[in-house]
Amino acid sequence: MHWYDERTAIVRQALRTNFEGPFVYLLIGSERALLLDTGTGHADLRVVVDELLAGRDVELVVAHTHGHGDHVGGDGQFDRVVGRSVEEVAAFFGITSWPGEIVSLDLGERVLDVIPIPGHEGSDLAVYDRETRLLLTGDSLYPGRLYVPDWPSYRSSIRRLAEFVAAGNPVEWVLGAHIEMTDRPGEDYPMGADVHADEHRLELAPETLTELDEALAAAGPEPGRLVHDHFVVFPR
Numbered sequence: 001m002h003w004y005d006e007r008t009a010i011v012r013q014a015l016r017t018n019f020e021g022p023f024v025y026l027l028i029g030s031e032r033a034l035l036l037d038t039g040t041g042h043a044d045l046r047v048v049v050d051e052l053l054a055g056r057d058v059e060l061v062v063a064h065t066h067g068h069g070d071h072v073g074g075d076g077q078f079d080r081v082v083g084r085s086v087e088e089v090a091a092f093f094g095i096t097s098w099p100g101e102i103v104s105l106d107l108g109e110r111v112l113d114v115i116p117i118p119g120h121e122g123s124d125l126a127v128y129d130r131e132t133r134l135l136l137t138g139d140s141l142y143p144g145r146l147y148v149p150d151w152p153s154y155r156s157s158i159r160r161l162a163e164f165v166a167a168g169n170p171v172e173w174v175l176g177a178h179i180e181m182t183d184r185p186g187e188d189y190p191m192g193a194d195v196h197a198d199e200h201r202l203e204l205a206p207e208t209l210t211e212l213d214e215a216l217a218a219a220g221p222e223p224g225r226l227v228h229d230h231f232v233v234f235p236r
């Protein structure tokens with residue numbers, strides 16, 4: 001667990017509890033706190049979140065970067081959780097035109113922008129925090145294997161995300177939901193590895209999003225594996 005600042009916590013589920021080792025983010029406002037993802041369920045996240053929120057009078061909102069099992073597995077530990085389907089996600093955040101509409105979520109003196117970015121799963125979201133300028137990208141961009149079952153959607157989503165940033169929303173760091181790269185350029189761990197020696201750092205520079213967008217544009221409509229220093233695009 002790491003406090004990025006006094007209202008922003010980054011939690012990682014230990015690799016020894018599950019090889020996915022997903023990251024979970026807690027963004028706290030004056031009225032609400034947003035917990036983004038709940039991990040694989042092989043760890044007691046609730047205890048950690050309760051501890052992080054101790055002494056703060058805020059309503060907890062639990063939502064997801066996307067609906068895959070390694071990000072929703074701990075849902076049962078929480079009383080109320082935003083649903084996983086596109087319909088449920090759109091309804092909760094007030095998105096009437098999926099995926100083209102970007103909406104805001106006010107946590108109380110802290111406004112987030114919620115950006116639909118389907119392509120990896122279907123209900124994928126990116127979250128931009130205007131306060132810290134962190135861009136949370138789930139499994140759509142992180143130092144690892146970016147699995148892409150829906151190539152056209154993913155390309156459009158990354159383009160929209162890059163355009164959102166270029167349109168006056170500067171990013172300090174891009175933070176995703178896993179680490180699967182080593183600290184050697186272009187080299188990932190074997191699939192399922194639950195020990196990560198010489199791991200790549202979590203945070204990606206904002207230029208990495210530009211790099212991904214340009215790589216997808218150059219690749220064109222045919223899915224292809226793209227090995228870069230900090231990520232590998234992995235069609236499936």
Ligand SMILES: [Zn+2]
Nearest residue numbers: 068070139177
């Ligand atoms: Zn994942």
